[in-house]
Amino acid sequence: RVQSESALVKPLRLWLTADFYEHTATELLLLGFYFGAVVIMLVYNSFLAISLRDATYAYYAGYIFAYGSYLFIWNGLGLRFLWPEQPWMNSTFNPVMVCSSTVLAALFTRSFFALTPFRMPVHVRLLELVALCGFAMAVLAALGFTRQVVAGSILLSGVGVVALLGFGVRQVLAGYRPARFFLLAFSVLSLGVMANVLRSAGLLPANIFTLGYGLQLSSLAEMVLLSFGLADRYRVTENERRIARAESDAKTMFIARMSHEIRTPLNAMMGAAQMLEESELNSDQRGFMRMLSGGGRNLLAVVNDVLDLSRISSQGLELEERVFHLGEMCEQALRIHEPIAAQKELQLRAELSPDLPRYVRGDELRLSRVIVNLLSNALKFTKTGSVVLKVDLIRKRGSQLQPEDPAELRFRCVDTGVGIPADRLQNIFTAFSQADESVTRRFGGTGLGLAICQGILEQMNGSIVVQSDPGRGSTFTVRVDLPVAVAPDSPTPGVVGEAGSVSSATGAAETAAKSAGVADEHPAGASSSRGLRILLAEDNEDNRALFYAFLRRTAHNIDSVENGLEALHHFQEQDYDVIFMDIQMPVMDGITAVERMRRWEVEALATGRRLRRTPIYAVSAHAFREEVNRSLSAGC
Numbered sequence: 001r002v003q004s005e006s007a008l009v010k011p012l013r014l015w016l017t018a019d020f021y022e023h024t025a026t027e028l029l030l031l032g033f034y035f036g037a038v039v040i041m042l043v044y045n046s047f048l049a050i051s052l053r054d055a056t057y058a059y060y061a062g063y064i065f066a067y068g069s070y071l072f073i074w075n076g077l078g079l080r081f082l083w084p085e086q087p088w089m090n091s092t093f094n095p096v097m098v099c100s101s102t103v104l105a106a107l108f109t110r111s112f113f114a115l116t117p118f119r120m121p122v123h124v125r126l127l128e129l130v131a132l133c134g135f136a137m138a139v140l141a142a143l144g145f146t147r148q149v150v151a152g153s154i155l156l157s158g159v160g161v162v163a164l165l166g167f168g169v170r171q172v173l174a175g176y177r178p179a180r181f182f183l184l185a186f187s188v189l190s191l192g193v194m195a196n197v198l199r200s201a202g203l204l205p206a207n208i209f210t211l212g213y214g215l216q217l218s219s220l221a222e223m224v225l226l227s228f229g230l231a232d233r234y235r236v237t238e239n240e241r242r243i244a245r246a247e248s249d250a251k252t253m254f255i256a257r258m259s260h261e262i263r264t265p266l267n268a269m270m271g272a273a274q275m276l277e278e279s280e281l282n283s284d285q286r287g288f289m290r291m292l293s294g295g296g297r298n299l300l301a302v303v304n305d306v307l308d309l310s311r312i313s314s315q316g317l318e319l320e321e322r323v324f325h326l327g328e329m330c331e332q333a334l335r336i337h338e339p340i341a342a343q344k345e346l347q348l349r350a351e352l353s354p355d356l357p358r359y360v361r362g363d364e365l366r367l368s369r370v371i372v373n374l375l376s377n378a379l380k381f382t383k384t385g386s387v388v389l390k391v392d393l394i395r396k397r398g399s400q401l402q403p404e405d406p407a408e409l410r411f412r413c414v415d416t417g418v419g420i421p422a423d424r425l426q427n428i429f430t431a432f433s434q435a436d437e438s439v440t441r442r443f444g445g446t447g448l449g450l451a452i453c454q455g456i457l458e459q460m461n462g463s464i465v466v467q468s469d470p471g472r473g474s475t476f477t478v479r480v481d482l483p484v485a486v487a488p489d490s491p492t493p494g495v496v497g498e499a500g501s502v503s504s505a506t507g508a509a510e511t512a513a514k515s516a517g518v519a520d521e522h523p524a525g526a527s528s529s530r531g532l533r534i535l536l537a538e539d540n541e542d543n544r545a546l547f548y549a550f551l552r553r554t555a556h557n558i559d560s561v562e563n564g565l566e567a568l569h570h571f572q573e574q575d576y577d578v579i580f581m582d583i584q585m586p587v588m589d590g591i592t593a594v595e596r597m598r599r600w601e602v603e604a605l606a607t608g609r610r611l612r613r614t615p616i617y618a619v620s621a622h623a624f625r626e627e628v629n630r631s632l633s634a635g636c
Contacts, residue, residue, distance in 0.1 A: 031075060034216045038068040041223050045230075052234075059108035060230065064223060066104055070097035071215055091146050095153045099138035102153075102160045106131040109164055112182060112233065113171055123167060130160050161190050178236060181229030185222040192218025255310050256627070260584055262303055263621035268542035270296040275549050305448040308369075312455035318626075319459055323485040324364040326409075327352055330391060333371045337387075340379050347386035348379070355393050357407050360482040366456045367480065370464075371411060373449040374476050378415035385416030385473070394479070401484050411478040419470035428466060429454045453478075531555030532577035537567035537593065538619070539585040547580075562586075564593030571597050576614055581636070583620035583627060590618060591634045598635035 042064045049057035072078055073094050083089045106127045109115075115124045133156055141149040168183030192214045198204040273292045281289065330350050341348035371389065378387040390412040393401075401407055420428060429450050450464075457464050462480030531554055538544045539562045548558060559574075561567045565588040567581065579597075581590040594616055604610040618631035 030213065031077065031216070034213075034220060035068065035072065035077075037220055037223070038064060041227065042068070045227075048230075056108065056111040056233075057230065059104050059111055060226065063101055063104040063108055066097050066101035067219060070094065070101060071219060073097065074215070092141060092144070095141040095146055095149045096138050098153045098157060099134045099141065099149070102157050103131045103134035103138065105160060105164060106134070109167055109182075112229070113167065113176070113179070123170075126163055130156065130163060134160070157193075161186065161193070165190065176236075178229045178233040181225050181232060185225035185229065188225065189218050189222040251310070255307060259303065259307055260621045263300070264540055264543070266296060266300060266303075267621060268540070268546060270300070271546040271550075272542075275546070302448075305452060308452045309448055309455070312452065312459070319363040319366060321361055322364060323359050323361050323488045325358060326356055326360050326391070327358065329364055329368050330371065330389060333368055333375060334389065336372060337375050337379055341387065344379065344383070346379065346382060346384070347388075348375075349386070350389045350391070353392035356391060356409075357393070357401060357484045359485040359487050360407060360409075361485040362480075362482040363460065366460065370453045370456055370478060371413075373453050374411075374413040374478070377449055378413050378417060378474070378476075382415045382417035382473070387416075388412075388414045390414060403484050403486050405484050406481045407484050408479065408481050411480075413476045413478075414473065415475075416473040419472055419474055420466065420468035421470050422468075425466060425468065429464070531557055533574070534558045535567060535570055535574075535576040535579045536560040537562075537564060537580065537585065537590060538582045539563060540582075543582075564588030564590050568593050568596050568600075571614070572600060575610065579614060579616045580619050581616055583618055583631065590620070591630055594618070594631070594634040594636055 042061055045057045045061040045064065048054070049061055073090055076090075078093065079087055079090055110124065110127050115127070134153075137149050137153050137156065141153070164186050165183065168179055168186060171179030172183055195204060195214045270293060273289055273296065277286070277289045277293065330352065334348060334350050337348060375387060375389065392410050394408040394410050454464055457478060457480060460480050462478060464476060464478045466474060466476050468474035534551075534556050536544065536547055536558055538547065538560065544560050547560075551558065559570060559576075561570060563585045564581070567579070567590075568588070570576075571579065581594055583590040597614075597616065601610060601613065605613070616636050618628075618634075618636040620627060620631075
């Protein structure tokens with residue numbers, strides 16, 4: 001008498017003893033090959049899931065384990081090798097593994113095709129339903145409700161296979177190349193399963209394929225084909241990423257060029273306005289000049305905001321780590337806004353906790369940008385009262401911070417301004433939006449400042465939140481971890497004059513020339529009373545004129561050229577005290593010219609033709625940190 005609670009095949013055949021053992025050995029050898037391949041594929045895809053951090057490989061490895069376990073039990077190997085005294089485990093684990101393989105196949109499909117509720121929502125909901133039902137049936141089977149689950153698991157598997165084949169056909173028709181392997185893999189598996197079902201129903205004869213190895217062969221073919229599909233998917237994904245990087249680089253290059261083309265005439269306009277403000281003007285003319293200068297500064301601020309937001313959204317910011325004085329950074333941020341606070345008769349102050357570390361290591365420029373933006377917003381939206389910057393340290397009581405220990409810093413910008421309605425708070429950090437669109441008309445601004453703050457802090461693994469009470473004010477709280485540092489031995493000298501001030505090129509020139517004169521960097525015989533010998537390489541005529549205008553009251557002697565090649569020839573023929581080099585010029589760009597100057601200078605110093613290294617300052621309308629690094633690497 002034979003009894004079973006699940007599907008049972010009962011072929012009866014008489015064997016001679018020798019033939020039976022030979023057949024059994026052959027069967028075990030073939031099954032060993034199959035399950036050995038299953039283990040290899042399981043280990044291989046698990047390794048890929050960990051190394052690539054791709055959930056698709058993890059779901060695939062889980063699917064291999066579940067389906068392989070089902071066939072292990074179906075072939076009687078579980079009862080033979082694992083639980084020979086507990087036959088009930090066969091009827092329990094069999095539906096559990098069938099349902100689990102269905103769940104993991106659904107999750108694998110969703111991940112393989114990168115399906116989201118916003119893309120093919122009906123298909124995603126169907127996969128989620130299949131996975132949810134499969135999980136529920138697996139739990140019920142594990143709890144002992146095997147009779148009730150068997151029929152449901154078979155039906156669910158059929159629905160799942162049809163759904164997966166439908167996904168494959170749709171993606172193949174959409175032109176997604178890896179979908180061909182996916183569709184072929186599950187088609188082969190379906191043939192093996194269908195042959196077994198039809199044989200169980202008596203519609204196909206029992207033979208070596210329908211009774212013995214059809215499921216194993218189709219499963220093995222499916223695993224191989226899906227591996228090919230995953231490899232092809234990886235190649236397609238990498239190609240898409242390469243194209244995306246190329247597009248991002250092209251976008252960055254375009255933005256950099258547009259920035260240069262916008263900033264160059266803007267700097268000339270603002271420099272000319274600054275020169276006119278220093279001349280004799282009547283009250284009306286001076287008022288017009290203030291309007292011109294203010295408009296130029298606002299336009300430059302908008303350009304800076306758009307550039308920062310573009311860098312954050314396209315490729316992220318490249319953070320720089322340097323040791324800086326925390327208190328000085330905060331005081332400098334306040335000092336920038338003191339004129340506005342005085343004009344509006346607002347109290348502007350900083351409250352620094354006494355237990356703050358004096359020096360920390362991080363990106364001072366980016367963090368300062370966040371603080372400056374918050375203070376600027378607070379002053380803009382505050383008519384009366386005060387704006388306070390509060391900085392404290394969040395740590396356990398009694399703990400003593402040592403160098404390199406992380407310090408969790410909290411910056412709070414508290415104002416008594418108009419406040420933000422509660423229903424507008426969720427949009428406050430969205431680019432190009434403000435709490436109220438009428439705010440743009442009343443106070444101006446593009447709505448980029450807070451989006452930039454949030455982007456910077458995300459790059460720094462920090463956070464920003466806001467609390468506000470309409471009519472009473474707002475509090476923006478920033479949290480960021482920075483390691484404690486010791487005081488630097490000496491300040492890092494600035495050698496590159498970046499664009500972005502009212503007159504970037506000419507302002508940098510005047511400052512650098514004065515520094516060079518004070519430091520007596522000019523050669524013997526060139527007295528400071530007669531000024532320095534300056535070489536200016538600048539292709540823009542307006543910028544050259546402004547450079548001369550800013551230094552017209554000094555005793556400095558200026559030679560100007562229009563490209564890098566002319567600058568190189570002048571440098572080799574004459575000994576200059578300081579050189580100001582534009583980056584983007586025709587014939588030869590400034591970076592190439594500086595590199596050749598430094599190579600020639602090494603030989604000149606070795607042979608005695610030159611006695612010192614000539615200071616070279618890069619002056620450009622480029623606003624990207626990459627340009628600064630290129631200038632420093634070239635020798636500026």
